Amino acid sequence: MTTTPTGDQALIKRINTAIVLETILRGAPLSRAQISERSGLNKATVSSLVQDLIDGSLVREIGTGISSGGRKPVMLEFIANAGHTIGLDLGVNYIRGVLSDLRGSAIAERTLSLNRLEPEPVIAELFRCIDALLSEAPPSSYGIAGIGVGVPGLVDESGSVLFAPNLKWRGVPLRRVLSDRYGLPVTIDNEANAGALGEQIFGAGRRIDNLVYVSVGIGIGTGLILHKNLYKGASGFSGEMGHLSVDAFGKPCSCGNRGCWEMYASERALLEKAAPLGIEDLDSLLAAAEAGREEVLALLEEIGEFLGIGIANIVNVFNPDAVIIGNRMSQARPWIETSLRRTVVQRTLGFHLRNVQLLFAELGARSAMMGAAQMAIAGFFDRLKASL
């Protein structure tokens, strides 16, 4: 019960092997000598651990490097295609999937649209998408290392979708369904968490330790990366900052609260206001903005302000290094950025004391999908570290 994992020699070896592997992942190509220097491990130790990694098909020698006055170094690199993963972004009316290698480079992508919401047909499409991607996977030592999925809703620790309002799902055991069919490790998480991870690893958030990703789509979801790690609430779910109330006695929200942020700053809120202007969807709205239609520009400025109001709250609470605006609304950047930035500066306690960057997603619509692939990759490495 209280059995903490104890320290023994195997633990040391695991720790040091992980250090060597991570050093290579970060700095490849590297020689054994460079790894020794960077990691602080003895040359002999590095040699031995590198040999294990080579035996495990995770690292390979790629020939000699240039000499600096002595024997030429043998350069090493991580074998990115030692395995592959599948990343999926399950949206309300689309599925995006990617087959990637273990560094996250995309090998194949698929997008398909959904016209039904019920779990059965959606899962059938999910299977089709995965099957198609699997058929493109080249043979490799580790094969398919895992599947990651981002979904627009609350996910618990067992990988069940507790509640996805826009899909009208409740209690769908997605992880079990997928791992039963494919016999692979499956990671399920909120779409905003996946997006946060995608931007942190591959996009606007590289090298930023603490960031908040705000996914502005039909609703608003948020993914938090604190001290380089995805933060999950106590029970393993979070990302509900769309339901932060910004107007305690405002419009009632379906969640039970009143004046929730996403009722003022989401795509849905924007389109409701645009309806009287005869605009039905985001694309035509952005086209109208492009054309300089003034009522539309005013609407977008207002959305920027409301986004800023919620972001100021988030900054006050979490004090992150960056906030990244992602998902569909990031396309509206040219017309919302000014009012958004102004509002955040006005409303953030001691803003000048902070170094908060306001950024927009670099991966655009691919953030969540790439983040889902990264979830699977991270799962692979976690299992690896635990095993050797």
Place this chain on the structure above:
Amino acid sequence: MTTTPTGDQALIKRINTAIVLETILRGAPLSRAQISERSGLNKATVSSLVQDLIDGSLVREIGTGISSGGRKPVMLEFIANAGHTIGLDLGVNYIRGVLSDLRGSAIAERTLSLNRLEPEPVIAELFRCIDALLSEAPPSSYGIAGIGVGVPGLVDESGSVLFAPNLKWRGVPLRRVLSDRYGLPVTIDNEANAGALGEQIFGAGRRIDNLVYVSVGIGIGTGLILHKNLYKGASGFSGEMGHLSVDAFGKPCSCGNRGCWEMYASERALLEKAAPLGIEDLDSLLAAAEAGREEVLALLEEIGEFLGIGIANIVNVFNPDAVIIGNRMSQARPWIETSLRRTVVQRTLGFHLRNVQLLFAELGARSAMMGAAQMAIAGFFDRLKASL
């Protein structure tokens, strides 16, 4: 630069020594055999590490226990008075100090009131309080292990008070001042963080891994304990949830934002509303409530509702196991609890799915002081683990 601490035998020993010590701290009195069983470490290993702890004056044998059919076990316990710490709660018009042993048992306490706010006189009083407590400390192996202080403001990683609005302090290097004078390790943190720690270790939050402590005094501060650890924002400060805006276009707050929570739910907000009734301070207000004065009861019910509005936001964002209401307003429990609880239930997304407990501080006004002592104790153990 990228030098991660590498794994060697000393690391193993540190890890296992910490396991043994923690096993004793949690379950004392224990025999070596019991420690071996609970920790999973070999009997011989435990014997050797226990001997080190005995040599280090951290553990002692306290005679034999009862036999269960064989040789009698030698029982061990942690030497709580191997050292002492000082915990201080620096309030706006008071200082509370405690001298405690390494388990957090109070040996002596002092409370004194302040009538000036400037750093110099306050620090002079702080010195007096510390000196008085120090003079009561019995001799011990480790002496005074450290000083912990909770302050009503923003504290950075270097232990400087960046900004304490109610004290009107800016940039006071409190840690340096104290460690220069006493030559001891000093930990400075926000008063709400200290209170959260105090309640988690000694009060209503025992055995709760994830909790939010809401310190409702003149303003509102919050301390977050996530996965058993105090959460600090990216730059080492947080606790600003009093400035979560609950009414985007409400009253302007001195922080720059509008409609901040603490403008509606704090002691100051309550007293402003009570002023027309001729009530000037919290004590007389509570007395009036006790006497059943209806206008006062209505005011308190309203405060309960506003507290609930902010707490619902916090629950939606952090999804903690418990929320603890602390500081002065916790005295108003009988008159605010009903409306508070109702509001939180109404406004929390999927409240029925959660297991959030709403609690009131058990340590009352002593939460922050005891938490400050705990900060010093934790610092002592951290340094210990790093050294051996």
Place this chain on the structure above:
DNA sequence: TTAGTTTGTCTATCCAATAAACTAAGTTAC
């Protein structure tokens, strides 16, 4: 008294990291 049990220590062994010596394979100066 005897047999069995539990506690705690002792001993031999294992294993990973390490320093230092060593081999291999280059460069540079003249």
Place this chain on the structure above:
DNA sequence: GTAACTTAGTTTATTGGATAGACAAACTAA
């Protein structure tokens, strides 16, 4: 073109912790 120097990577002997198993000590039960 050779001698002197450099750097890369391996080999060897040593160190230090954890461990299993043997053991002694101290007890209970019958």
